Amino acid sequence: MSNKRIRIDRFYQFMTYSAASIAVIILSMIIIFVISNGSGLLNFGLVVNDYHAKFYNGGIDNNITFSQTERPESLTSEIYYSEKWGIGLIEEENREGNTIISVEYIDIDSPLRNMRDKNNDNNSLSLSEGSIVSSIKFYDKNSALTIHGAEHMINELDTSDDFREIVYSSLGGGVRGSIITTLYIIGLTLLIALPIGIFTAIYINEFAKKNRVTSLIRSMIEVLTGVPSIIFGLMGLAVFVPLTVKYTQADSANLLSGSLTLAVILLPIIIRSTEESLKVVPDDFRTASLALGANHTQTTFKVVLPSALPGIMTATLLAIGRIIGESAALIFAIGTAIKDDISIFGKSTTLSVHIWSLMTDEPANIELASTIAIIILIIVLVLNLIVKLIAKRFTKNFG
Amino acid sequence: MELLKKNPFRDKFNSKKEAIDYFVRTFFMISAIISSSFIIIIVVFIAKEGIKPFITDNNGIGSVNLFSFITGKVWLEGTAFLSNLYGVGFIIINTLYISFFALLISMPIGVLTALFIAKIAPKKIAEFLRTVVELLAAIPSIVYGLFGSGIILVFVYNFAKIFGIQSKGGNSVLATVLVLALMILPTITALSEVAIRSVRSEIEHGSLALGATKTQTNFKIVLLSAKSGIFTAAILGVGRALGEATAVSLVAGNARSGPSFGFFETTSTLTSTMLQGLKETVGIDYDIRFSVGLVLMVVILLTNLMLNFAKKRVGNINVK
Numbered sequence: 197m198s199n200k201r202i203r204i205d206r207f208y209q210f211m212t213y214s215a216a217s218i219a220v221i222i223l224s225m226i227i228i229f230v231i232s233n234g235s236g237l238l239n240f241g242l243v244v245n246d247y248h249a250k251f252y253n254g255g256i257d258n259n260i261t262f263s264q265t266e267r268p269e270s271l272t273s274e275i276y277y278s279e280k281w282g283i284g285l286i287e288e289e290n291r292e293g294n295t296i297i298s299v300e301y302i303d304i305d306s307p308l309r310n311m312r313d314k315n316n317d318n319n320s321l322s323l324s325e326g327s328i329v330s331s332i333k334f335y336d337k338n339s340a341l342t343i344h345g346a347e348h349m350i351n352e353l354d355t356s357d358d359f360r361e362i363v364y365s366s367l368g369g370g371v372r373g374s375i376i377t378t379l380y381i382i383g384l385t386l387l388i389a390l391p392i393g394i395f396t397a398i399y400i401n402e403f404a405k406k407n408r409v410t411s412l413i414r415s416m417i418e419v420l421t422g423v424p425s426i427i428f429g430l431m432g433l434a435v436f437v438p439l440t441v442k443y444t445q446a447d448s449a450n451l452l453s454g455s456l457t458l459a460v461i462l463l464p465i466i467i468r469s470t471e472e473s474l475k476v477v478p479d480d481f482r483t484a485s486l487a488l489g490a491n492h493t494q495t496t497f498k499v500v501l502p503s504a505l506p507g508i509m510t511a512t513l514l515a516i517g518r519i520i521g522e523s524a525a526l527i528f529a530i531g532t533a534i535k536d537d538i539s540i541f542g543k544s545t546t547l548s549v550h551i552w553s554l555m556t557d558e559p560a561n562i563e564l565a566s567t568i569a570i571i572i573l574i575i576v577l578v579l580n581l582i583v584k585l586i587a588k589r590f591t592k593n594f595g
Numbered sequence: 596m597e598l599l600k601k602n603p604f605r606d607k608f609n610s611k612k613e614a615i616d617y618f619v620r621t622f623f624m625i626s627a628i629i630s631s632s633f634i635i636i637i638v639v640f641i642a643k644e645g646i647k648p649f650i651t652d653n654n655g656i657g658s659v660n661l662f663s664f665i666t667g668k669v670w671l672e673g674t675a676f677l678s679n680l681y682g683v684g685f686i687i688i689n690t691l692y693i694s695f696f697a698l699l700i701s702m703p704i705g706v707l708t709a710l711f712i713a714k715i716a717p718k719k720i721a722e723f724l725r726t727v728v729e730l731l732a733a734i735p736s737i738v739y740g741l742f743g744s745g746i747i748l749v750f751v752y753n754f755a756k757i758f759g760i761q762s763k764g765g766n767s768v769l770a771t772v773l774v775l776a777l778m779i780l781p782t783i784t785a786l787s788e789v790a791i792r793s794v795r796s797e798i799e800h801g802s803l804a805l806g807a808t809k810t811q812t813n814f815k816i817v818l819l820s821a822k823s824g825i826f827t828a829a830i831l832g833v834g835r836a837l838g839e840a841t842a843v844s845l846v847a848g849n850a851r852s853g854p855s856f857g858f859f860e861t862t863s864t865l866t867s868t869m870l871q872g873l874k875e876t877v878g879i880d881y882d883i884r885f886s887v888g889l890v891l892m893v894v895i896l897l898t899n900l901m902l903n904f905a906k907k908r909v910g911n912i913n914v915k
């Protein structure tokens with residue numbers, strides 16, 4: 197072998213090495229990017245909080261008893277505390293990166309725990325820990341606002357005996373609504389797609405004659421896999437949205453129309469996966485069962501289908517992954533309005549569409565979007581690894 | 596006995612079991628018919644909605660001219676909901692242009708990776724890389740879009756600065772091409788690997804016996820023998836690139852006129868146009884989305900037909 201040949205070979209080899217490393221680099225870059233941007237906001241509160249902050253306007257009565265509790269020792273030095281009102285405030289950053297003043301501590305005797313609702317006199321309000329104070333308006337001096345800082349707000353409070361109004365809100369930016377929507381959609385979609393998909397696969401593989409009609413049915417289902425998801429979205433908008441509006445209480449795009457659209461997207465995946473697992477069940481099983489006097493139905497449900505269960509499980513897991521990741525179709529079929537109160541007949545967003553909504557806002561909220569992406573990535577990657585495990589462990593060798 | 600004789604099923608079926616079989620079979624057949632009818636529903640309904648702007652007068656605005664729609668260089672002249680001067684000609688060209696470059700980047704990387712996994716890498720590394728490719732394929736497109744607008748846009752913006760070009764925050768042809776290239780890479784790699792692995796070992800052995808080195812065999816014999824399968828991978832890659840929506844819409848920049856050939860110009864694809872301004876649910880600006888969807892379906896169909904025709908011309912070496 198000439199030296200020149202060796203050099204050329206090495207060069208070609210090197211090309212394949214570097215090409216292969218690109219895939220690894222891309223995957224690690226995506227994961228590092230998402231984690232480095234999103235991990236700052238990842239906490240339990242994000243998962244249980246509402247997206248839209250609720251605002252309250254609280255007022256106090258004239259004859260109040262002040263708290264006069266000494267500063268508790270557990271409070272750190274960053275917390276500004278008012279003995280008179282029994283409240284500790286701290287400056288923080290919210291999920292959009294703006295400075296906010298939040299209530300870190302509030303005493304049991306604090307008068308702020310028993311306020312009037314300025315918008316509805318019959319209601320009473322209680323300021324709780326974790327609330328965001330946006331302003332306190334006084335009768336005889338300027339309002340204390342967030343931009344003046346927590347220290348200023350505490351000082352102003354300490355030097356007055358009453359105030360006109362305190363405006364505070366819950367911490368928004370949470371994804372609870374989108375998580376619930378995603379779970380609803382997963383449940384509804386599987387409820388629709390799994391039976392139809394599995395029955396279709398059984399029909400094609402077990403019952404149908406091997407003729408042109410069957411192969412036509414099969415190729416018509418196969419074509420669906422090549423249709424881009426945005427086209428499914430248009431179909432959902434043109435077919436399922438009017439359908440659900442007509443027959444249910446919904447009045448626009450809703451979770452049901454979204455689930456129906458997703459079910460159509462998933463059908464070919466479920467059918468193919470089920471069919472493949474049905475195919476590996478040897479014909480001996482079927483003929484033996486039929487010879488023992490079982491009919492076709494019994495054979496299918498008691499002999500063939502149990503053997504195909506790992507395949508159906510794989511299909512279900514892949515389907516869940518696809519539902520969580522799907523965005524283009526759902527933008528049309530459910531809409532992009534982020535909601536906190538979820539109804540099957542109302543609009544809402546799944547986690548993926550939530551990301552899209554955040555990214556198309558001005559300015560885009562990359563941090564929160566990345567945090568949601570972490571949640572999505574973890575679920576999707578774990579699902580895929582489980583599928584791999586199932587494939588390894590349950591692939592029956594019927595030999 | 597009298598009752599049994601009058602039972603209508605007795606004439607048709609010999610036993611209860613057969614009757615059950617018949618009903619179960621019919622029930623399953625209905626499922627199969629439902630599943631297979633969706634492709635027809637998709638085509639019929641999108642065509643029905645998509646043709647509307649061309650054949651009705653759109654509440655007094657006047658119908659859209661099909662020829663100027665297909666050849667138009669500006670998305671909309673005049674005000675939305677008040678004008679019928681829509682055009683998608685430049686968007687079709689943009690879409691094809693972007694997909695072509697995405698394939699041009701992805702193809703060599705994907706095929707070489709596939710060759711490495713199938714023929715060169717030790718078993719453990721091959722298994723690891725296969726998992727990496729599967730995971731890349733499983734990442735949802737919206738996450739690619741997020742990655743694109745967080746990393747690739749910044750990269751393109753700084754890259755454009757080197758040439759003294761002020762790009763619109765990085766939103767450009769180049770960014771779109773790169774994001775799409777990333778997204779179709781796992782598809783191309785996985786399918787090419789299957790094609791490469793199904794090359795008959797006799798062909799390889801023959802080449803080795805004639806004195807070719809392992810590398811020469813891999814590049815000149817194996818890849819050549821697998822070209823039909825690799826071509827299929829390319830066809831599916833292009834299909835995915837043409838239909839990708841959300842990721843593209845985050846990095847394209849949504850140019851309203853074009854076509855844009857410069858790598859640092861903003862652009863728009865058929866899919867990103869469909870995702871623009873989804874506020875109204877009636878009127879021409881809503882209906883025209885279906886027309887764009889219809890155009891997208893036709894573009895994908897034609898591209899597929901052309902590529903499949905080309906694949907037949909490329910010919911096939913018996914690989915199995």
